[in-house]
Amino acid sequence: MTESVKIAVLGGGSFGTAIANIAAENGHQVFQWMRSQETVDEILVTRQNQRYMPDYHLNENLIPTTDLKLAVENAEVVFVSIPSKSFRSVVTQIRPYTNDSQFFVSTTKGIEVESFKLMSQIIQEELVTDQVGVLSGPNLAKEIAKRHLTASVIASSNDEKCQLVQKLLSNDYFRVYASHDNYGVELGGALKNIYAIISGLAAALGLGENTKSMLITRSLAEMSRFAVQLGANPMTFLGLSGVGDLIVTCMSPLSRNYRVGFAIGKGKNLEQAVDELGEVAEGINTLKIVYDKAEEMGVYMPLVSGLYQVLYKGETVKDVARSLMLGAHKQDVEFAVKDGDE
Ligand SMILES: NC(=O)C1=CN([C@@H]2O[C@H](COP(=O)(O)OP(=O)(O)OC[C@H]3O[C@@H](n4cnc5c(N)ncnc54)[C@H](O)[C@@H]3O)[C@@H](O)[C@H]2O)C=CC1
Numbered sequence: 571m572t573e574s575v576k577i578a579v580l581g582g583g584s585f586g587t588a589i590a591n592i593a594a595e596n597g598h599q600v601f602q603w604m605r606s607q608e609t610v611d612e613i614l615v616t617r618q619n620q621r622y623m624p625d626y627h628l629n630e631n632l633i634p635t636t637d638l639k640l641a642v643e644n645a646e647v648v649f650v651s652i653p654s655k656s657f658r659s660v661v662t663q664i665r666p667y668t669n670d671s672q673f674f675v676s677t678t679k680g681i682e683v684e685s686f687k688l689m690s691q692i693i694q695e696e697l698v699t700d701q702v703g704v705l706s707g708p709n710l711a712k713e714i715a716k717r718h719l720t721a722s723v724i725a726s727s728n729d730e731k732c733q734l735v736q737k738l739l740s741n742d743y744f745r746v747y748a749s750h751d752n753y754g755v756e757l758g759g760a761l762k763n764i765y766a767i768i769s770g771l772a773a774a775l776g777l778g779e780n781t782k783s784m785l786i787t788r789s790l791a792e793m794s795r796f797a798v799q800l801g802a803n804p805m806t807f808l809g810l811s812g813v814g815d816l817i818v819t820c821m822s823p824l825s826r827n828y829r830v831g832f833a834i835g836k837g838k839n840l841e842q843a844v845d846e847l848g849e850v851a852e853g854i855n856t857l858k859i860v861y862d863k864a865e866e867m868g869v870y871m872p873l874v875s876g877l878y879q880v881l882y883k884g885e886t887v888k889d890v891a892r893s894l895m896l897g898a899h900k901q902d903v904e905f906a907v908k909d910g911d912e
């Protein structure tokens with residue numbers, strides 16, 4: 571029997587709940603911190619979090635709490651599943667309860683608006699630690715709840731901590747691969763949300779399978795091009811946290827970003843689409859941030875730019891699609907492995 575480890579999961583939403591429950595089912599003592607006392611009480615009584623993960627039984631080893639100190643103090647691993655907008659403020663609050671041997675893992679797929687920082691960079695900054703990892707991949711929380719076979723990636727420069735996370739979370743339906751490329755893994759997870767909105771839009775407009783395939787493939791080209799300009803390794807985008815996550819999020823109506831795009835394609839405005847969702851769709855903020863950054867750096871991102879025109883400049887999808895199709899001809903694959911490269 572594996573030794574029980576104290577774990578903290580910060581965030582009472584869908585993904586925090588999925589991760590917390592996997593570790594709890596593996597026999598670990600998991601404190602899931604959330605701000606709603608009502609949800610804590612609900613879980614204690616019913617073993618369910620109906621709002622975010624309806625009909626998903628939560629293991630007895632999962633201890634819901636609104637007490638940050640209780641959750642974080644002496645936890646070996648702290649997973650942070652808080653939307654990017656509030657991520658820094660929550661990480662700042664845990665500072666008094668942390669110690670040097672703890673490992674912090676971000677599961678949040680977003681970028682900070684003011685600083686263009688990724689979430690693991692915020693952890694490093696606020697907690698002054700390099701014991702940081704990123705968990706990312708094609709991981710729809712609601713499919714994890716149904717125990718669909720799923721794979722994820724833990725990225726960190728610390729092999730031992732990667733192995734620890736692999737051990738804490740692996741079971742017969744959840745498999746965790748390791749990577750050393752924190753930045754590439756984390757950036758892929760944030761960028762793909764933009765393209766999921768576009769795919770949702772395309773689906774709502776009844777566009778064909780050729781179109782959907784073109785969109786996903788050109789999305790990968792575009793996000794890799796942007797990432798390379800930021801110094802990331804494009805090869806990481808060929809893994810689970812890149813193309814894997816792009817595919818699932820662009821194809822599944824379970825994706826909140828896809829759903830926002832779908833609602834807009836059906837005639838809702840952005841505000842209505844987001845309100846109706848009632849959960850976080852990180853791609854909306856990421857779109858603005860990436861659009862500005864691409865403009866600043868001079869990176870060609872026609873899909874980002876097209877979606878920006880539709881959402882914020884009142885352009886029609888038809889006009890944007892037309893100008894995309896009539897744009898200058900470009901290379902298909904932009905990055906090739908050169909002789910001598912690994
Ligand atoms: N749901 C999914 O399938 C997956 C989500 N993610 C990522 O995980 C992150 C979290 O997403 P979800 O759990 O799905 O979101 P969610 O929308 O289901 O839940 C967000 C949770 O964060 C809490 N929260 C928001 N602001 C807070 C604050 N200031 N203090 C304390 N709690 C606060 C909310 O109360 C809620 O419990 C996102 O960045 C998302 O991209 C990653 C993989 C899969």
Ligand SMILES: O=C(CO)COP(=O)(O)O
Pocket residue numbers: 679707708709710711763766815818819824825826827828850851852
């Ligand atoms: O990241 C996800 C799946 O890997 C979830 O995507 P959404 O945030 O669009 O639901």
